Amino acid sequence: MSVSAVIFQGSLTDQGIMKEVNTELFWSYLNKLVKINEIDKIFLVTNDEMLVHSLNNGCYKEKPIELINTKDKDFHLGKILLELIDSYNLTHLLVSGGTCLPLIDVAELRGYVKKLLEEDEILITNNPQSGDIVLFNPADKIKEIRLPDSDNQLSNNLRYEAGLKQHLMEKSTGVLFDIDTPTDVVLYHQITGKLDKVMDEYNYLFDRLNSRIKSVSEVLKQDYKELIITGRVSGNIISYINEYLRVRIRAYSEERGMKALGRISERKVSSLFGYMLEDLGSDGLFTYFENIGDVGIIDSRVIFYHMNRGIDSEMDRFYSDLFLPEKIKDPVIREFTERAKESSMPLLLGGHSLVSGGIYSLIDLANNE
Known part of the structure; x- marks a missing residue:
């Protein structure tokens, strides 16, 4: 058998x-x-x-x-x-x-x-x-x-x-970590040392993301800092953070399973922070984050899909994760990314893997430095 x-x-x-x-x-x-x-x-x-x-x-x-x-x-x-x-x-x-x-x-x-x-x-x-x-x-x-x-x-x-x-x-880094976004690529490289050719060839793109990951990791190592984590966050991720980090967690979980349930294709994604973005604009949303948090890990896909943005634009999502608003065509995603780039607190943008296996890998990096 x-x-x-x-x-x-x-x-x-x-x-x-x-x-x-x-x-x-x-x-x-x-x-x-x-x-x-x-x-x-x-x-x-x-x-x-x-x-x-x-x-x-x-x-x-x-x-x-x-x-x-x-x-x-x-x-x-x-x-x-x-x-x-x-x-x-x-x-x-x-x-x-x-x-x-x-x-x-x-x-x-x-x-x-x-x-x-x-x-x-x-x-x-x-x-x-x-x-x-x-x-x-x-x-x-x-x-x-x-x-x-x-x-x-x-x-x-x-x-x-x-x-x-x-x-x-x-649950483990191996079981949960996936690579869908540039943020995942850099985390994978930092953990394994692989993809050197890609990292060298596109160093001009990944440099700033490397710096951001290090800045986020530095905050996560400190005691009782305020971590904002939003998107498709599962309960086991919050438990894992509590087990290995001494941070205060401000978590908001929404739209888990949105792809499997057809909510993206049917344009039914509904997000609290999407509504806040509509009401407050990008500046208002990130000012709110900065007022309550020291570091942010944001599954931006939930927000974008709520706004019916980025569904058919892989490149806009890609450049948003890289904090390159000047390369983004969609005006909503461009403005969101510009404000995220200028934020006074270190933060990362990405997809589901960022708030799942990405958390495991960030904790691995923070604990091994």
Whole structure:
């Protein structure tokens, strides 16, 4: 009995920095999977021509990799999974993206693969709302759910519609940290020392972000400073902060699962700080933050999506995280970023990973300096 891994990797973004980052992360993740003996076969579902070309040239002869090229085809994650399960009689599955969990090590990942083989009718994931990685058996339980068109919905559907017992991965930097934004890239580099080529090539962009992370880390090491953390913040993150830092927490959690529940695509995201931004403007919002806090970690996506901004503008979000308002086209995001850049308190902007695994990595950095 063994586990089959199904990896979904969309076309690597055309944006120069993130393309290089994601390419390195993909090969790193694949290297981890091929070292796990309990995984007998890997399926790569992709429309990226570079990956198809590389793997067709036999990069991984030690473990068979079945390529499913979706270029010029309609993509539907659930239908592809169902077809693979039926065609190959798969029983135990690991499903993930190709760049997920960049800080997880082989031993940690192997532990969950073994657990999948040891227990019947189980679902293992790192996030109860929207799993980045999902392991489950029996695989044909997928026939009892609405087939999801994206991985964000898979774990929820298997749990609530197929009745699989959910086992959450033990919280750790490896399980929670993901790379979606420039802030995540710099944190990853500071922790691992990897991505040197990217950091050197784009040093002019990342320099100020490096300085900001150091400034935030310095405040987090001090006693009883006021930490503002907003966005898709989970209870375990607050518990982790309380365990390892001596700060006073001002946390406001909102819109967890907004992607998996379709709230972004349906434009239903609703944010307290979004309403404050509408009423007070960027200056009023950040003045409020500065009056009550010493340091800020802000999941800006919730605010942007409340304002119906940034949904189709990856580059505006990217430059906002880098505090480069002069490169941002959207006027609301540009003004927000300008005021954040000028803030009197050190702060970071980012997405869900920043207020999840990013917190773990910031605490790791603060405690290791």
